[in-house]
Amino acid sequence: MKSIFQFIIVLAIVLSSCKKDDELACESEPVTLDETAYELDLGSFPPPMTPEGFQLTTAKVALGRMLFYEEKLSSLNNQSCASCHSQATGFSDINQFSEGSEGNVGDRQAMAVINLAWNNNGFFWDGRSPSLAHQSLQPIISPIEMAESHANVITKLNEIQGYKDQFIRAYGNEEITPLKMGQAMEQFMMTKLKI
Numbered sequence: 001m002k003s004i005f006q007f008i009i010v011l012a013i014v015l016s017s018c019k020k021d022d023e024l025a026c027e028s029e030p031v032t033l034d035e036t037a038y039e040l041d042l043g044s045f046p047p048p049m050t051p052e053g054f055q056l057t058t059a060k061v062a063l064g065r066m067l068f069y070e071e072k073l074s075s076l077n078n079q080s081c082a083s084c085h086s087q088a089t090g091f092s093d094i095n096q097f098s099e100g101s102e103g104n105v106g107d108r109q110a111m112a113v114i115n116l117a118w119n120n121n122g123f124f125w126d127g128r129s130p131s132l133a134h135q136s137l138q139p140i141i142s143p144i145e146m147a148e149s150h151a152n153v154i155t156k157l158n159e160i161q162g163y164k165d166q167f168i169r170a171y172g173n174e175e176i177t178p179l180k181m182g183q184a185m186e187q188f189m190m191t192k193l194k195i
């Protein structure tokens with residue numbers, strides 16, 4: 001009799017081990033590189049001019065989206081890119097000047113992050129940034145914006161398994177670097193079209 005109870009208890013433990021928090025770990029496939037192409041819905045627009053070998057992928061776009069909405073990119077963990085580039089207002093800021101993570105106020109308006117896939121004339125109002133991958137790393141270290149360091153952001157993201165997994169899907173390994181973050185945010189922003 002006792003052994004039947006023991007058997008039932010063991011069975012219950014085994015069955016419940018795949019529930020709730022462990023559900024993903026039990027059911028999901030191993031996390032691997034996913035190079036599925038992301039197709040832009042271009043309407044009558046011409047394809048954007050991209051460097052040879054450039055490919056939008058669903059995994060990189062998804063990672064870029066996670067980063068765009070990630071408040072851990074800011075020093076006080078209170079501001080994401082979307083705080084100033086709000087989807088509700090065409091990925092721009094309704095305020096003339098945006099307030100940064102630590103309350104500092106800038107001196108230029110946050111422009112709409114829309115149709116940037118076709119911009120080949122520099123980014124920011126003065127065109128000082130050559131690419132979206134480069135541009136997207138600048139607000140993180142700007143003292144009047146997110147006021148954080150790339151190294152701190154990487155430390156914070158490394159504590160989150162979901163990010164490690166998404167870097168593997170996007171790039172084939174879990175190493176987080178500024179270059180990869182910038183390229184993923186570039187891909188996400190390139191999908192924001194108003195055509």
Ligand code: HEC
Nearest residue numbers: 080081084098099100108109110111123124125136139145
């Ligand atoms: C505190 C508000 C604020 C935050 C946070 C912020 N931005 Fe901006 N963004 C701005 C402002 C202001 C400008 C214009 C700055 C300039 O021209 O010098 C700008 C410009 C840009 C541009 C240039 C668009 C163009 O047409 O040239 C892009 C792209 C952009 N931001 C993306 C991002 C991304 C990605 C993040 C997050 C990593 C981010 N921004 C975080 C306020 C912000």
